[in-house]
Amino acid sequence: MSGSPQRYVEGDHLRITEADGTPHLWVVRKRVVRGWRLEPVGGGDTRTVTDRDITRMRQQIEHYPQGRAGLTADQEELLNRTFESNKAESCIEAMRRAEYLWHAYRLHKEGIPLNAAFERAASEIFAEKGPTWQKEDDEAAAVRETARAERRRVPPELLKSPNKPRKPLAAPKPSTIESWYHPWMAVSRDIRILVPLIEKRGNRTSRFKDERAFIPERMKIYIETMFLNDRRASLNEVHKLLNKELKSKGLKVSYKCFQAYLLKNYSEHEEVKRRFNWRKAHLETGVFKRKRPPAKPLEEIEVDHSLLDIIVVNEKSGRPLGRPWITLALDRCTRMVLGVHVSFEPPSFASLQRCLAHAFWPKDLTGLGLSNPWPAEGIPRLVFCDNGKEFHSRSLKLAELSMGFTVVNLPPRQPWLKGKVERIFGRIGIQVFDLMEGKTFSNPAKRGEYKSVASAKLTLPEVKEKLLKYFVDDYHVTFHDGLKGTPLEEWQRHAEVDRVEGVRSYEDIRRLMGATFLKPITNVGIKIFGLVYYHDDLKELRRRRGGTTKRFQVRADPFDLGEVEVLDEETGRWIVVPCDRPELAAGVSLHQARTNDKRARRLAEGGPVTDLHRAEGQRLEAEEAAVALDDTEAKTTAARAARYGLDNGCFFTPLVGQPTPANDPAPVPVGGEAEGHEGGNDRAGNPEPAGGGADPDVQAAMLAMMAQWTRRSA
Known part of the structure; x- marks a missing residue:
């Protein structure tokens, strides 16, 4: 770096801002070889700076010719702050x-x-x-x-x-x-020295020399104890109480003075924090750094659940069922919708699994009457979500490790951190269902006297059809101001350069995205909600050292408990184990299995639960679900029955190469059993089950067989 040596005079002052931003004031003492000897103001070790150092640090050095040492402390304060920070x-x-x-x-x-x-x-x-x-x-x-x-x-x-x-x-x-x-002139014609010290004028000492000297202290006590708390009393009322106390001493404080004391001694952040809470103060007075969007697709995606603002009805009876849930995955870079799942299953790992499987694998839109493709697919790098239990489940953690993505759980009660997916939920309510019969509006105040339940006409398949049409032929091809293009164009443009990482096979999705359990191997096999799974290979696992007490990792399709997979940790392979009573498990979801198990225990009345009880419980649940869904006279919704009996497990669209039909009738389970215990674990509670089950003829034959077996055992 080139530059001319600076000319200083002994007694000049240099204000040098260090690398950490701290300013220090130095006095020039004498010229040394190719440099200057400096002494800190106030005493301390001297410092030698070379001409080259001065040239390099010109932006961090302010030169004040000799004479500044005679400035007052107030004038020094003026020079230590910017000119614009003073009053206008x-x-x-x-x-x-x-x-x-x-x-x-x-x-x-x-x-x-x-x-x-x-x-x-x-x-x-x-x-x-x-x-x-x-x-x-x-x-x-x-x-x-x-x-x-x-x-x-x-x-x-x-x-x-x-x-x-x-x-x-x-x-x-x-x-x-x-x-x-x-x-x-002493400070090199710096305009800051000319700022009038208006706030320093007058007598700055306290004028209260008598009993009035305690007034500021009383104002502080009243503000601290009566105003700055969660009771949130008005400042005017607190002022009145203060004057009642002062009146006995012949004193009085004006409201303007009382308010000025509050404004001077307490920041707005502190006032809101103490009267409401830290979160409200943080949101109202904080400054937040905007995050730069990712440069590539699938670098970051957002996943969330939401209730749709529409009441749907049963296809056969027309009974109102309630508001279905939507689980949606959105790419932050291109704003493309990656995957969707719509059902009556409340937020759980099962609904999340269906959504992610739909996002990871290519969609088959053949014969659906759409005008545009839906090319979004692939494994993301980061999945941003909230703190729902399904996002902390063992099943999702295993899927992370198996497929190579990472879940980022955002702080609670801060939906703006995944604002892109929250925003599309709002757009769905306005652009898809705003003109539909049975809409619920965004809140009861806006709904007013409108009868959403009585006006409902759309079925769940019709709702899915409208959503699919909106995503593919409207949202994906609509100009986005932030992208300066459409989401579909952005995805296609990036896909030509940045290749997406796809899943190896559909079977990988089914297996790796399954619900996981930790279960022991008993003397009859593995039990899940009373269903027993047996295979000869389980004998070898149980015979090993500690095999009778060890809890093995079990994985199952959350929409079909006909068979499960058990991990052999020594060989690293998964053993497929079928249910020994397939008529009780085939096509049965986790939610149905849990509901059937509870009903069977009630039928047993505290005694041993047999397969006869389980078959009868399954039949009763199916009948009750059918009655609830077919009740044409009902005026209320039947979301609980719909959760049990409808096709909650079907994909939003068919998937390419899917070995089973997309409209798989298996309902979606909740995430409780996937955590290794037989109990509910979803955010929507544990609603009353209904519907679904095995074929009635098969059940009748099985019941007869079980009755005969019971008599022989007796």
């Missing part, structure tokens, strides 16, 4: 003073003595600028008077006339200009 009135006054000083400085440079230069500057500048300054002051005073009257609610007729002239400006005396000039 003080800045205006400083700029006017600078007009006088620069004029005097130029006159002195022309050879005019300083005293004469000060006199000429006072008269000439005031004659030129005075009328303009007077007009500016009058206008500013009128604005202040109007604002003051509005705050005090003074009637307009009592206002001072805005055109009434104020105290006229006067030219400063030459001696006054001289008092400004020397400090100004």
Whole structure:
């Protein structure tokens, strides 16, 4: 770096800002070889800086010629802050003073003595600028008077006339200009030294020498104990209580004084935090850094659940069923919808599994009457979601490790951190269901007297059809201001350059995205909700050291418990284990299995639960679900029955190469069993089950067989 050596004089001051941003004031003591010896103001170790160091640090060095050491502490404070940080009135006054000083400085440079230069500057500048300054002051005073009257609610007729002239400006005396000039020159004509110290004027000591000296302390106590708490009393009422106490001593505090004490001693953040909570204060007074969107597709995706703002009805009976849930995955880079699942299954790992499987694998839109493709697929790098139990489940953690993505759980009650998926939920309510019968609006206040349940007409397949049409032929091909294009165009543009990472096979999705359990191997096999799974290979696992007490990792399709897989940790392979009573498990979901198990236990009345009880419980649940769904006279919704009996497990669209039909009738389970215990674990509670089960003829044959087996055992 090139630069000329700087000329300093012994006694000059250098203000050097260090690398950490801390400023230090140094005094130039003497010239050394190719550098200068500096001493810190206030004493301390000296420092030598070379000419090259000074050239390199020119932006961090402020030079003040000798004489600054005689400045007062208040003047030093002015030089340690920016000019703009002062009040507007003080800045205006400083700029006017600078007009006088620069004029005097130029006159002195022309050879005019300083005293004469000060006199000429006072008269000439005031004659030129005075009328303009007077007009500016009058206008500013009128604005202040109007604002003051509005705050005090003074009637307009009592206002001072805005055109009434104020105290006229006067030219400063030459001696006054001289008092400004020397400090100004001592700091290299820095305008900050000219800022008037208005706040330092007057007697700054306490004027309360008698019993009134305790008033500030009482104001603090009343504000701390009565105003700054969650009872949120009004400041006016607290002020009245304070004056009641002071009245006995013949004292009084005005409301303006009381309010000024609050504003001076307590920040807005502290007031909101103590009267409400930290979160509200953080949101109202915080500053938040915007996050740059990812540069590639599937770098970051957002996943969330939401209730749709529409009441759906049963296809056969027309009974209102309630509001279905939607689980949606959205790519942050391109805003493409990656995967969707719509059902009556509340937020759980099962609904999440269906959505992610739909997002990871290519969609088959053949014969669906759509005008545009839906090319979004692949494994993401980061999955941003909230803190629902399904996002902390063991099943999802295993899927992370198996498929190579990472789940990022965002802080609770901060939906704006995944605002893109939250925003599309709002768009669905407006752009898809706003004109539909049975809409529920965004809240009861907006719904008013509208009868959403009585007006409902759409079935669940019709809702899915409208959503599919909206995503593919509307949202994906609509211009997005943030993208400067459409989501589909952005995805296709990036896909040509940044290849997406796909899943190896559909079977990988089915296996790796299955619900996981930790279960022991008993003497009859593995039990899940009373269903027993047996295979000869389980004998070898149980015979090993600790095999009778060990809990093995079990994986199952959450929509079909006909078979499960058990991990052999020594060989690293998964053993497929079928249910020994397939008529009780084939096509049965986790939610159905849990519901059937509870019913069977009630039928057993505290005794041993046999397969006969389980078959009877399954039949009763199926019948009750059918009755609830087919009740045409009902005026209420049947979401609980719909959760048990409808096709909640079917994919939103068919998947390419899917070995089973997309409309698989297996309902979606909840995430409780997947955590290794037989109990509910979903956010929507544990609603009453209904519907679904095995074929009635198969059940009848099985019941007869079980009755005969029971008699023989007896």
